[in-house]
Amino acid sequence: xxxxxxxxxxxxxxxxxxxxxxxxxxxxxxxxxxxxxxxxxxxxxxxxxxxxxxxxxxxxxxxxxxxxxxxxxxxxxxxxxxxxxxxxxxxxxxxxxxxxxxxxxxxxxxxxxxxxxxxxxxxxxxxxxxxxxxxxxxxxxxxxxxxxxxxxxxxxxxxxxxxxxxxxxxxxxxxxxxxxxxxxxxxxxxxxxxxxxxxxxxxxxxxxxxxxxxxxxxxxxxxxxxxxxxxxxxxxxxxxxxxxxxxxxxxxxxxxxxxxxxxxxxxxxxxxxxxxxxxxxxxxxxxxxxxxxxxxxxxxxxxxxxxxxxxxxxxxxxxxxxxxxxxxxxxxxxxxxxxxxxxxxxxxxxxxxxxxxxxxxxxxxxxxxxxxxxxxxxxxxxxxxxxxxxxxxxxxxxxxxxxxxxxxxxxxxxxxxxxxxxxxxxxxxxxxxxxxxxxx
Numbered sequence: 001x002x003x004x005x006x007x008x009x010x011x012x013x014x015x016x017x018x019x020x021x022x023x024x025x026x027x028x029x030x031x032x033x034x035x036x037x038x039x040x041x042x043x044x045x046x047x048x049x050x051x052x053x054x055x056x057x058x059x060x061x062x063x064x065x066x067x068x069x070x071x072x073x074x075x076x077x078x079x080x081x082x083x084x085x086x087x088x089x090x091x092x093x094x095x096x097x098x099x100x101x102x103x104x105x106x107x108x109x110x111x112x113x114x115x116x117x118x119x120x121x122x123x124x125x126x127x128x129x130x131x132x133x134x135x136x137x138x139x140x141x142x143x144x145x146x147x148x149x150x151x152x153x154x155x156x157x158x159x160x161x162x163x164x165x166x167x168x169x170x171x172x173x174x175x176x177x178x179x180x181x182x183x184x185x186x187x188x189x190x191x192x193x194x195x196x197x198x199x200x201x202x203x204x205x206x207x208x209x210x211x212x213x214x215x216x217x218x219x220x221x222x223x224x225x226x227x228x229x230x231x232x233x234x235x236x237x238x239x240x241x242x243x244x245x246x247x248x249x250x251x252x253x254x255x256x257x258x259x260x261x262x263x264x265x266x267x268x269x270x271x272x273x274x275x276x277x278x279x280x281x282x283x284x285x286x287x288x289x290x291x292x293x294x295x296x297x298x299x300x301x302x303x304x305x306x307x308x309x310x311x312x313x314x315x316x317x318x319x320x321x322x323x324x325x326x327x328x329x330x331x332x333x334x335x336x337x338x339x340x341x342x343x344x345x346x347x348x349x350x351x352x353x354x355x356x357x358x359x360x361x362x363x364x365x366x367x368x369x370x371x372x373x374x375x376x377x378x379x380x381x382x383x384x385x386x387x388x389x390x391x392x393x394x395x396x397x398x399x400x401x402x403x404x405x406x407x408x409x410x411x412x413x414x415x416x417x418x419x420x421x422x423x424x425x426x427x428x429x430x431x432x433x434x435x436x437x438x439x440x
Contacts, residue, residue, distance in 0.1 A: 014038055018052040025059040033072050040076035044175040054186045057179070061191040070193050070235065071242040077201035078243070080175035084122070084151070084207035089158045091120040092298035095208035096290060097199060099232070100132040102220040102359035103257035103384075106287055107135045107165060108271035109279075109309075112317035113291050115162030116308040119298045122158055124168040124206050128368050128376065131220070131359030133264065136167055137367075141265035141334055141378035145327030161320045173201040192228065196235040200243075210246040210297035212290055213237070217434065218255035220355025226251065226434065233437045241439040246297050251435040252286060256388055257355045259283040263367040263381010263402060265333040275315040284309070285432055336379040336402035340409045344392040346422040351388055357419030358382050358399075361412040365403040377404060382412075389426050 014034045021039050024031055031039075039056065042048045065073060086093045094114065098104055111121040128134030136147045147167040149157070157164045170177070176198050183189050183198075203211055213236055216222070217229035233249035240247025259280040261270045273279040274287060284306075291305035308314045319329045344350075362368060366377035383400040386392050398420060401412055 018042070018048045018056075022052060022055045022059060025056060025063055028063050030066055031069055036069065036072045037076050037079075040073065040080060040175050044080045044178060050182060053179070053182060054188075057183060057186055057188040057191070057194065060194060061188045065193040067238060070197060071239060073193070074197040074201050074204070074239050075243065077173050077175040077179075077197055078205050081173050081205065082171040083205045084172070086120070086122060086155070086158070086207040086209075088155065089120050091118055091158075091162060092210070093120045093122055093158075093208040094210045094212065094294040094297050095122055095203060095206055096212045096214065096294060097203055098214040099199070099216050099222055101216040101254040101258060102131065102133070102355040102362070103259045103262040103267065104133065104216070104254075105138060105259065105261075105267035105271045106214065106283065106290065108138065108268065109274040109283070109287050109314065109318070110290055110294075111163040111165055112275065112321055113287060113305055113308055113314040114294045115317045115321075116313040117295055117300060117303055117305070119162070119295060119300070120158045121163045121294070122154070122206055122208055123163070123165040124172070124202070125165055126168070127372065131356060131363050131368060133262065133267065133359075133362075133368065135165060137376050138264045138267050139165060139327070141268050142322060142327040142329070143331040145322060145325050147325075149325070157321075157324050161317065161324050163317055163321045165321070166325065168202060168206075172205045176201050192232050192235055195222075195232055196239055200236050200239040204240070204243045204245055208245065210294070211240050212293045212297060213247065213249035214286075214290060215249050215251050216254035217251055218253055218355060220257060220359055221254035230435065230437065237437055237439055248293055248297065248436065248438040250289065250293065250433055251437070253430050253432050253434055254355050255430065256353055257358045257384060258286065260384045260387070261381060262358050262362040262384075263365070263379075264376060265335075265378045266381040266383060266402065269333055272318070275309065275318050277310050277312075282432055289433055334379040336377075337404045338402075338406045338409075340401045340406075341397040342399040342401065342413060342416060342420075344386075344394055344396050344398050344420075344422060347393045348391070348422045348424050349426040350386050350390050350392050350398070350420070351423045351427055352419070352421035353384065353386075353388055354419035357416050358384070360415040361401065364412045364415055365401055365408050366405065379404060380408075389429065392422060
């Protein structure tokens, strides 16, 4: 059952003036532990006004937070709610988080693959917004599958199956829910300390003993530059260590979509191919790389995770995981009523397929949402018939667009303008895993 996290100083009687807290950070000063505890608690409880917290977030964006401030800020966000207690799970517990990308279906094969080795994977996931897909949206393409589990169901499935992918409850880091919405409308989304504390407060509250981060970098990722992605990864690794969670991060390329599909049902089908021992090479490579990190964190560094894809053990866990949440692993996935091809204009080697553009195209076809309350189509998306490095001929199909509403095709095609390049020779291949960051 969840336990209440550390009570912040605000409840012990320490009270501050919000304007003084804002001025301290505005002027480049360091916030005290008590100030941070108070302002996060008071804002979550409604005692600090939206405009005051907006000013503080802007001051943080401009002035930053020191490592000590960031650790305390994150701790206060964790303390705003409950922290799951996984001590009753009789396996090592390792979580994984991706900062999001196009075609990023890695959680689907990864969770059962790691669980097939006796490690519990408590994966509390989210929904897509904009050009990036959400893991819950993908899994909801499976008939009957449900994202909402009680704490008791969550823990029972961890014990019996070893892997859970479900929605986070409202009790975990409620301060983050309020701050995330405020950052979205105040131009403070880009702050690396605020991104790091948002991600890590929820992940630490999930209660796993170790965490592996997949920090995406490139056009289809939130972080466009390697330097920014490395700074975010380092901040999150440091936060994990500060809060007693063994944390490691991989920087991975998101200039090209992962795999051959972007879209909810399409990505589920591709994930099942990986679990069956096939699937696109890049999806397999990243799944195995992250699985290796997760298993090492659980003390199993000498295990080859790829073997469990080849011999069917990971598929067995997948079927049990889907069935446990009401889904039918054998049921047909939704199929779009309409498809349309995007063809090559030239003959040569496909040298560029921009991840962001493909993500926007999938979104416009119905696979994504502009607002969190919007519905998504399980069948819509983009199927990539060619990837960079493949030889193509003029007039050959490069992409297959899927949607139930053919009126969506023109805007999806428009999103792909300038996103595809064909040249006489292939460029040097960019590695998928760009760097590894761990606490020194």
